[in-house]
Amino acid sequence: MEMVHTAPVLELQSVDKSFGPIDVLHGISLKVHAGEVLCLLGDNGAGKSTLIKTLAGVHQPTRGKILMDGAEVSFATPRDAAERGIATVHQFGGTFPLMSIGRSFFVGVEPTKGWGPFRIFDRKKANDIAVKAVRDFGITRIDDGDRLVGGLSGGERQSLAIARAVHFGARVLILDEPTAALGVKQAAHVLRIINEAKRRGLAVIFITHQVMHAMAVGDHFAVLIRGAIAADFRRGEKTREEITDLMAGGETMADLEASIDAQERRHA
């Protein structure tokens, strides 16, 4: 299907965000289409988390518009955003480490059986659906819905959280540094899951520091520097070195090395 002709699932138009006198985001305009991965790159403090919190209903934009499918929307709370299909997965994935896979998968929307005041939590159904959902994402090591989420590896937890979002009909998946704390194998795992989510037609916003991870799955890249978009390009338009330089705030890697050298000489 040709994505260009359909309205983006989620779009920001000239969004500013200030906290009192502190301006954090300036004139952010971004689009993400279904079946596309948008990578949001940027140094520490660039405003990445603030931007995704604005998308997820945690913050409201000071100025500018948020559009879904071409129509303006406003999210007063994270619930509003969630109800419109925007799901945020945080760095450590499952937030209920001491709950079982089945129970945490269905938090807030527990399947029940029985009648009236005697409705009971349907543990077997919850476990079966949760296990199937993660296995469908290729995580075949998860086979027991009674296992505690805290006992899963970091990558498995991320995968569980993503599978959960997809199961409950998320259209936009926001991942805040999902690979940051993971080793090479685990990170590859999560990247595969991102690709699978994309294949299923979700719009994915992937925040990361690691250019390699971004390049592995990204279709579209935006580099954030001090709250503004410094570069916006598509897959294949820039090399890895160029992206790394951009993230370093315009300084080239060579400049950076020179300044480190100078510093070392001073301290020697």
Add this chain to the structure above:
Amino acid sequence: MSQDISRGAAGGSLGRLARRPESGAFLGLVVVYIIFAVLGGKVFLGAPGWSSWLNMAAEVGIIALPVGLLMIAGELDISVGSVLPASSLTVAILSGHYDLPLWIGVAGGLGVGLAVGLVNGLLVTRTTIPSLIITIGTMFAVMGLTLGLTILIAGSTGVFVVPDALTKSVFGAAFGGMFQIGILWWAGFVLIVLALLHVSPWGNWVFAIGGDRDSARNAGIPVARVTIQLYMMSGFAAAFVGVTQVVTFGSAQVAAGSSFIFNSIMCVVIGGVSLTGGAGSVIGILFGTMTFCIVNQGIFYSGLDPNVGSIIIGALLLLAVLSNDKFRAIALSYAAKKK
């Protein structure tokens, strides 16, 4: 693939047991019972021994159940210690001092518990003050009000009431002259709370709130409402014990109940409820309560110095926290070992 699944489902029944949150509490119960069976001898093993620790367990256990739910949800309730005498005195003043029918007194006493729970719940959910501080505050407020009003109305710090036969048999009967009817009430409450926490979807919300309040809210759980319900449950439970006490003894004292604050928390912690919330079980709280009361009463039968009893309870508490952490680690790591 089908093999994969069956391997996971089996997982070894022993391993499955060790992963349950109440395993540590059960081991503690067995060890403690054996120790006091040896030290306490025949009397402790017989009806007098059983009735003494069961009677105590029924009272503290009724309060420990909702206190345990609150701790699973990541909150504390200190005010139970003053709700208990407030309830007793309400019954005694309404039905003893003012001679109103006893059911009005009982309803009044239970109403006081629900009201204090509501206030606690509203304060905890509408402010960012830790519940420990809020419920210490309400404890002193209720204590002061109880003392002031009792002296104002009745002119003393103790009030008498003569319960009618029916009320006495419902709340204050004793079987064989030893086993209080409270034990049956406790058993009933255990079943109700067991169903609420482990069978109903509401129980899942309690675990989620204790695991991560913000995520629970974002998942659509009415966090404030559940928290208020939990505080009203603990207020009700403390008031209920207050009612059984005043009906059993025929009098109410201002200075009763403070021992229940620490005792209920200790039963819950010995029972394997996580100190940081998010984990625990009703069966664990049941075992924890029994363990605590066996030690507490076993001391008398074993002829040990009561101070030794305090030391044992202190050690037991530390041991419980350590072993519960251990069991939780086993539960968490079982996935890793299986590969």
